[in-house]
Amino acid sequence: MGDLEISAGTWDAFEDAATAVRTAVFVEEQGVSEDEELDGNDSDAVQFLARDDEYPxxxxxxxxPESTVGKVERVAVREPYRGDGVGAALMRAVEDAARDxxxxxxKLHAQTxxxxxxxQLGYETVSDEFEEAGIPHVKMRKQLDG
Structure with a gap:
């Protein structure tokens, strides 16, 4: 892996890159339908993108959903980059932005x-297993320190 860069931005700025990653992970790898994946909530969200030398x-x-509660969604890392700290770096950026x-x-819905x-990042499971997009999930939460 070259230089990992995490940036925050709008859906307008990141749509192509974010869609490419999410399609590779959720649609192609996990079989989630494109309609379910693109749920219409992207323009209301802060988007985060991890790039390895410009490659998303x-x-x-x-x-x-509430002023003091952030909901983390659509966390996806391309298969060859898993286990390299990309997901943890993304989550740190999300947590920093949420605090700011x-x-x-x-809170988030994690695939089991x-x-x-x-x-490992300090989230605690607060629900029984349930299904979302045909995949088992659990609800998780983390308190952020000021």
Whole structure:
């Protein structure tokens, strides 16, 4: 991996790159339908993009369903880049941005196979398993320190 750069921006700025990563991970790899993947909430979210020497390798988005609670969504890292710290770097950027926007808590729906990844980052599981897009998930939360 070359130089990893994480940036935050708008859907207008990141649509092509974020869609490419999400399509590779969710649609092609996991079989989620494109309609379900592109849910119409992207323009309301802060978008995050991880690039390896300009090549988009990871993405996430952050929405605020409540003023102090951020919801992390669409976290995706291309398969060859997993285990290299890309996901953790993305999550740090999301948490920093959420804190800057006044959030005291983050929540997310994690696919059960990545639950340990989020637990290592301080997220705690707060639900039983449920299905979303045909994939088992759990709800997780993390309190953010000021």
């Amino acid at each position: 390798v990871g993405t996430a988005r952050l929405r605020f 926007d006044g959030a005291t808590e983050l 196979h990545v639950e340990p990844f989020y637990q």
